[in-house]
Every structure is written in structure tokens, then in C-alpha cells.
Amino acid sequence: MSEAKSRxxxxxxxSEILEAAFDLFDTVxxxxxxxxxxxVLMGIDPMxxxxxxxxxxxxxxxxxxxxxxxVEMPTESQNWRDDLKAVxxxxxxxxxxxxxxFPLHFRYNATGPADHISSEIVYRALRNSGxxxxxxxxxxxxxxxxxxxxxxxxxEGLLKAIGTAEEAELQALDPQTYRATRALLPVLKTLDPxxxxxxxxxxxxxxxxxxxxxxxxxxxxxxxxxxxxx
Amino acid sequence: MSEAKSRxxxxxxxSEILEAAFDLFDTVxxxxxxxxxxxVLMGIDPMxxxxxxxxxxxxxxxxxxxxxxxVEMPTESQNWRDDLKAVxxxxxxxxxxxxxxFPLHFRYNATGPADHISSEIVYRALRNSGxxxxxxxxxxxxxxxxxxxxxxxxxEGLLKAIGTAEEAELQALDPQTYRATRALLPVLKTLDPxxxxxxxxxxxxxxxxxxxxxxxxxxxxxxxxxxxxx
DNA sequence: ACCTGAACACCGTTCAAGT
DNA sequence: ACCTGAACACCGTTCAAGT
Numbered sequence: 001m002s003e004a005k006s007r008x009x010x011x012x013x014x015s016e017i018l019e020a021a022f023d024l025f026d027t028v029x030x031x032x033x034x035x036x037x038x039x040v041l042m043g044i045d046p047m048x049x050x051x052x053x054x055x056x057x058x059x060x061x062x063x064x065x066x067x068x069x070x071v072e073m074p075t076e077s078q079n080w081r082d083d084l085k086a087v088x089x090x091x092x093x094x095x096x097x098x099x100x101x102f103p104l105h106f107r108y109n110a111t112g113p114a115d116h117i118s119s120e121i122v123y124r125a126l127r128n129s130g131x132x133x134x135x136x137x138x139x140x141x142x143x144x145x146x147x148x149x150x151x152x153x154x155x156e157g158l159l160k161a162i163g164t165a166e167e168a169e170l171q172a173l174d175p176q177t178y179r180a181t182r183a184l185l186p187v188l189k190t191l192d193p194x195x196x197x198x199x200x201x202x203x204x205x206x207x208x209x210x211x212x213x214x215x216x217x218x219x220x221x222x223x224x225x226x227x228x229x230x
Numbered sequence: 231m232s233e234a235k236s237r238x239x240x241x242x243x244x245s246e247i248l249e250a251a252f253d254l255f256d257t258v259x260x261x262x263x264x265x266x267x268x269x270v271l272m273g274i275d276p277m278x279x280x281x282x283x284x285x286x287x288x289x290x291x292x293x294x295x296x297x298x299x300x301v302e303m304p305t306e307s308q309n310w311r312d313d314l315k316a317v318x319x320x321x322x323x324x325x326x327x328x329x330x331x332f333p334l335h336f337r338y339n340a341t342g343p344a345d346h347i348s349s350e351i352v353y354r355a356l357r358n359s360g361x362x363x364x365x366x367x368x369x370x371x372x373x374x375x376x377x378x379x380x381x382x383x384x385x386e387g388l389l390k391a392i393g394t395a396e397e398a399e400l401q402a403l404d405p406q407t408y409r410a411t412r413a414l415l416p417v418l419k420t421l422d423p424x425x426x427x428x429x430x431x432x433x434x435x436x437x438x439x440x441x442x443x444x445x446x447x448x449x450x451x452x453x454x455x456x457x458x459x460x
Numbered sequence: 461a462c463c464t465g466a467a468c469a470c471c472g473t474t475c476a477a478g479t
Numbered sequence: 480a481c482c483t484g485a486a487c488a489c490c491g492t493t494c495a496a497g498t
Contacts, residue, residue: 007398008426016289020431033432043279059363097362099272099365103336103337106295106333106382106386106388107333109388113398116403116408116411117413120408120409120410120411121414123410123411123414124410127410127413127414131326133413133414133416133417135417135429136410136414136417137414137417137421138421138422138426138429138430138432138452139426139429140414140429141383141388141389141426141435142376142380142426142427142430143430144374145376145379145380145382145383145388145430146372146375146379146430147379147381148377148379148383149375149377149378149379149380149383150372150376151377151384152336152375152379153336153371153374153375153378153379156336156337158336158371159371159375167328174388177350178346178350179279179348179350179354180351180353180354180357180366181346181350181353183338183357183363184363184366184367184370186363187363187364187366187367187368188326188367190254191368191371192368194367196368196371196372197372199365199368199369199372200368200369200372200373200375200376202241202437203369203372203434203437203438203441204433204434204443205437205439206436206437206440206441207433207434207435207436207437207438207440208437209267209430210437210440211432211433211435211436212432213401225394
């Protein structure tokens with residue numbers, strides 16, 4: 001293997017550099033991350049890092065991908081609702097484990113859903129729900145957008161119970177024009193992000209079921225109805 | 231007014247700097263943006279910029295806020311579904327108008343929904359849907375996460391019809407393990423982002439209506455039923 | 461051939477000097 | 480007092496010299 005040879009030649013491995021870079025980024029965040037710091041961390045020349053990765057941008061891309069591989073994607077079950085939730089929870093867990101790396105996904109996985117395996121599960125789940133293909137593709141991507149958006153918001157510090165400072169800010173708003181905000185203040189103070197995530201996935205799933213049901217009724221080719229009413 | 235005085239004193243206004251900074255960021259993007267470039271653009275010293283904004287980070291925060299103000303938020307209608315859609319479309323429009331600035335919202339509006347007015351509309355819509363307050367707050371934030379996630383994905387180049395390169399990549403996957411992905415390829419090639427966004431908002435709305443309906447049935451205080459079946 | 465050091469152009473910010 | 484220039488510590492990358 002020529003790969004083994006090039007490994008033997010030098011102690012500095014590309015994968016070692018990536019590991020060090022990932023760890024640095026994961027702990028200090030993007031603003032404090034630099035190629036040069038990775039280099040001193042490994043005791044090598046900054047240019048050695050760039051020789052392996054071409055540019056800082058390529059290194060960041062590699063860090064983003066390395067992050068994705070750190071989460072185990074679920075396998076298919078018999079229940080499409082559970083499958084959607086499993087994929088959603090997997091990405092949310094990823095964001096929780098590596099909140100500073102997570103934003104990179106949006107920047108560098110811009111060509112499609114982050115992982116083919118997970119998107120396959122999502123697409124399959126939506127087809128199993130009874131949705132026609134024309135809807136399943138777009139709603140699959142929309143589900144991704146929701147999950148990643150939720151996880152990103154959490155990683156950036158949004159979507160947690162509001163603190164006393166924010167409460168005071170909202171209290172200061174005009175009570176009449178902001179009456180709904182005012183009314184929800186007590187709930188916002190004790191908001192549980194995990195429960196909120198579950199709730200919103202349930203909403204999405206219920207909406208999909210509703211849409212799938214409508215489509216099925218419209219074209220009653222094989223109308224096995226699990227609803228209570230005929 | 232002391233403000234007018236300080237204006238007269240010097241030609242260089244804080245708002246002028248912000249305008250120039252916003253335009254630069256909006257056109258060249260974050261990686262090519264710098265405080266120094268803003269300075270040369272205005273013919274002033276780099277330190278003059280920082281004197282007004284404290285730090286680059288504060289300037290970026292100001293750019294993010296300035297972006298938000300460039301979109302007119304909708305006013306309340308009689309239909310909570312339309313109100314949700316209107317807010318969603320407003321943010322999506324913002325992302326379309328300023329795709330490079332848009333990612334800053336996630337980084338700097340981390341303390342809550344970007345705009346109090348729009349979040350009030352969202353909260354009010356969800357309360358009008360019949361949801362209890364305990365659900366309305368979290369689902370309001372989840373709706374934000376979805377809308378911003380979708381808009382961000384679009385701004386970053388995701389969520390558009392796939393090109394020939396991506397098609398080839400997906401075609402190369404094992405047809406059996408990726409059979410749903412394979413089946414949806416024709417749809418993914420002609421995906422319409424606007425229609426997809428509308429569809430997914432409809433799904434969310436249908437899910438909310440479903441949940442609100444269930445809650446109402448559980449506590450039948452005022453059970454006016456619009457369903458076909460008793 | 462693969463790797464890496466010096467040099468370059470640039471960056472945000474400190475700090476003291478200017479008005 | 481408000482503003483700004485010089486200086487500092489750092490950055491990613493080019494490029495030619497090392498092995």
C-alpha cells in the first residue's frame with residue numbers, strides 16, 4: 001500500500017492533524033481557531049498543515065465532515081414516525097456534543113443533506129407515510145431544514161428558557177401590543193428544549209399524516225383507512 | 231440636541247459607517263470583509279470605525295440588526311394560518327435579499343426571536359389556533375427555527391434543485407440501500423424551493439391544527455367541531 | 461518528489477499622542 | 480473631550496529553497 005509507505009515516511013499524519021484541528025475548533029470555537037495554532041499544537045510548521053489540506057477553508061470543511069461521522073445514524077424501524085424522530089434526535093445530539101463545530105455544517109454541506117444514509121431514512125419514512133413522491137422529496141429537505149435550524153439555534157444559545165435579563169426586556173414592552181408575548185412569559189421562563197423539540201417533531205409528523213391522508217382520499221386506489229370515522 | 235451637534239462636528243457619521251459596512255458585507259461576504267476595508271472605502275482611519283463600534287464583533291452585530299430592519303414585518307390578519315405564513319415569507323425574503331448577511335442572525339440574535347413584532351405575531355397566531363399556552367410558546371420558537379433554518383439553507387445554496395454533478399453522485403450510490411433516494415431523484419432535479427417552503431408551512435399548520443383539535447377534544451369546554459365525522 | 465522555512469500582505473486592537 | 484495615527488501581535492498564503 002502506497003498509503004502505508006507515506007505513513008512510515010513521516011510521523012506527521014494527515015488524520016492526526018485533522019484530529020488536533022477538530023479538537024482545537026471544538027474547544028475554542030471558530031474565532032480563536034487558526035492554522036498556526038494547530039501547527040504549534042503539533043509542533044510542526046504551519047505550512048505543513050496547509051500542504052495536507054490545501055487551504056484553511058478545506059481544513060474547516062474536513063472538520064465539519066469529521067463532526068458528522070462522530071454521530072451514529074439510526075437504522076430503519078417499522079414505524080416511519082419513529083424513523084423521522086430518530087434522525088432528528090441524532091442531529092440534535094450532534095449539535096449538543098459539538099456546538100462550536102455544528103455551524104460549519106450549514107456552510108460546507110451546502111450541496112445537500114449532510115449524510116446520504118440519514119437522508120435515505122428520511123425519504124423512506126416520508127414515502128412510507130403515504131405521501132406521493134412529488135411531496136416527499138421537498139418535505140424531506142424541509143424536515144432537514146427544521147432539524148438543523150432547531151439544533152443550530154440551540155447550539156448558538158437560542159431556544160432555551162429565557163433568563164431574568166430577557167424577561168425584564170420583554171416585560172418592558174407595551175403590554176397591549178405585545179399581549180401574546182406577555183401572556184407566554186411564564187411558559188418561556190420554564191421552557192424545556194427537549195420537550196419542545198419532541199413537540200415540534202410531533203407537529204410535523206401530524207401534518208405529514210394529514211397531508212398523506214388527504215392525498216390518499218383524493219386518489220383512493222388502495223384506501224385502507226385507519227381513521228375512526230368512515 | 232447634542233446628537234445634532236456631534237453630527238455637525240465631523241462629516242463621518244456612525245450611521246454612514248454602518249451603511250458602508252453593511253453594503254460591503256452584503257456584496258463580498260464575511261470572508262472578504264474587514265474593518266480596514268470599510269475604512270478605506272470611507273477614506274477614514276480604521277480606528278475611527280472601531281471608535282464608533284467598539285470592536286469588529288459589535289460592528290457585525292450592528293450589520294445583522296440593520297439587515298433585520300430592511301424587511302417589513304406583516305400586520306395581523308383575521309387568519310392565524312395566513313399570519314404564520316406571512317412571517318415565514320418575510321424572513322425568507324430577507325434571506326433572499328441579503329444571503330451573505332443572513333447567517334449573522336443566527337450568531338448574534340442568539341438571545342431570542344429576531345424581532346419582537348414578528349414573534350408577537352407568531353405567538354398570537356398559535357394562541358388563536360386553539361393551542362394552550364404551554365404548547366404555543368415552544369412551537370412558536372420551533373416555527374422560527376424551521377423558517378430560519380430553511381432560509382439559511384437556501385441562502386447557503388442548499389435546498390435548490392440538484393445539478394448534474396449531485397445527480398451523478400446520487401446515481402452512483404447502491405440502488406438497493408438507497409432506493410428511496412433513487413426513487414426521488416427525478417423530483418429532486420426539478421425541486422421548486424418556493425413551493426417546498428409553502429408545502430412545509432402547510433404541514434406545520436396542519437400539524438398545529440391537529441394538535442389544537444386534540445387538546446380541545448380532551449377538554450371539551452367549547453367543542454365547535456368543523457370535522458366531517460362526529 | 462515531498463516537505464517546510466522565510467517573507468509578504470493583511471488583519472484587529474492597544475495605546476499614546478494629537479486636536 | 481473626542482478622535483486618530485503608529486506600533487504590535489497575529490493571521491493565511493506565496494514561493495523558493497531545502498531534503
